[in-house]
Amino acid sequence: MNFEIYPFEKLNELLEGITPNNEYELSSLTIGEPQFETPQFIQDELKATTLLLKKYPASAGIPELKESMINFVFKRFNVSLNNEQIIPTFGTREVLFNFPQFALFDKKNPIMAFTNPFYQIYEGAAIASRAEVIHINLDESNNFKANLSDEELRKCDLVVLNYPNNPTSAVMSIDELAIWVKKALEFDFILINDECYSEIFFDEAIKPPSLLEASVKAGNSEFKNVLVMNSISKRSSAPGLRSGFIAGDETILKEYMKYRTYVGCASPVPLQKAAAVAWNDEKHVEGFRQIYKQNFEIAKEILGINPPKATFYIWLKVDDELQFTKDLYKEKSIKVLPGSFLGRENAGQGYVRIALVENAKKTKEVLQRLKDFLDG
Incomplete structure (x- = not known):
């Protein structure tokens, strides 16, 4: 590679x-x-649970961590998820890298599109997946908002968006994201939004939307072909906890969960315990x-x-x-x-x-x- x-x-x-x-x-x-x-109450929970280092962590995550993430999604985005629609991950870098390899494995000539400029793990995932890349170029002319032609979208197997965007700081509206959801259904590609910066916003009246919200608005309440990833790193100033999740299409996640049991990237239980209290707190x-x-x-x-x-x-x-x-x-x-x-x-x-x-x-x-x- x-x-x-x-x-x-x-x-x-x-x-x-x-x-x-x-x-x-x-x-x-x-x-x-x-x-x-990192806030003291998160550190205290980590210290209080170190005895649990004697346990192997489950790939699916401890129940209270998954529950805290589901609660976060509901409180923040007013989207209800069931246990099969979300998987805790070891941060988001690992899932951004290995999910495309899982999703594109059976494609003979896979094609992956992602926003450009980008978080370099997207490119690394494409290389590891032997995927042809279509860059979704962001510049002043499009206000750094993602757009591809229908001709390009027909070719895609997997599309990765990143809003709020790193590095441009651009935000896409729920209506703009809903158009992407409809395109993912029309052309049958997997659509991901990397939402790691969703909680760093400055106006309570204009919170960045989630692709999950947009999926519901587009009439896709089962999140077919739609996935989001999010992380605690920026939100809680706790990048060392390595706590993230992937959520959305239950059918895709069921098979991806099988894959993850082989990857061996489960988070240690004390980290999961500390992450759970962090995901549950907004103050x-x-x-x-x-x-x-x-x-x-x-x-x-x-x-x-x-x-x-x-x-x-x-x-x-x-x-x-x-x-x-x-x-x-x-x-x-x-x-x-x-x-x-x-x-x-x-x-x-x-x-x-x-x-x-x-x-x-x-x-x-x-x-x-x-x-x-x-x-x-």
Whole structure:
């Protein structure tokens, strides 16, 4: 298998030999990893359940974890799921990688489409599945919203969307997602939405919708051909818990569950216990949302940017993203991620991704440095 190196490795190569300005503390705004303590009540549950390390974890997940995830989906999206319509996973990276291999295994010449620029695991999954790729190119002309022609959709076996979107921060409406659901039924392909940023939003009146909601609105209440994935990592500042799920089409998930028993990626029981209390609680999530909202208010004040509706990313337009990244690192000791490292076929060119995952004080200081660089 010929995998591309990850964007962060490309960044290290790009910056190799460049000495950052030692007048400033080195600041990395590259990775989407919240820099906040995991809430104490989650840590306490993990500590209290370490005796359960003596047990082998079940691939299907402990009942209270599955129940907490079902509760989350109902409270957040007003969608009712049964136990056969959801599977706890070891985060979402593993399922995003191995589900396409499962789903496309019996296809003679599989074709997989995904948003571009993208989270690189989508491309890795396509390579591992020996799938031909159709890129769903996102740019200013389409407001970074996914669209493919009917001719392209007829070819597809599997389509992966990512809304709210990494890296562009774009959000698709429930009506726009419902069109995708109808296309998945019309052309009989599996449709996935990677919803890992669904809980990082800033207006209670305009919450990002789930593809599950859109499926119900489209008259597909059984979620035929429709799946979503979500994770606790961003929501609860707990990426180390590796707690995610895949939910939707019961028929597909029944066979996928058989596959997972062979994969051996069940989460340890103490992690599942801690994740269950996290999925069941909303108060701590609201607290994190306020931090990110404040960071974007700071960004608006300093950089004059309009805050996105969701995610914690700034998708900043620049002239030459590679030169910009090198010069910013050298002059202001700030690391950002070139957009072209996240895309193919020129997607992401002319942009850098900036992750606002620090506290307000640090965010303000670093963004002021960035502003000075932009003004220089």
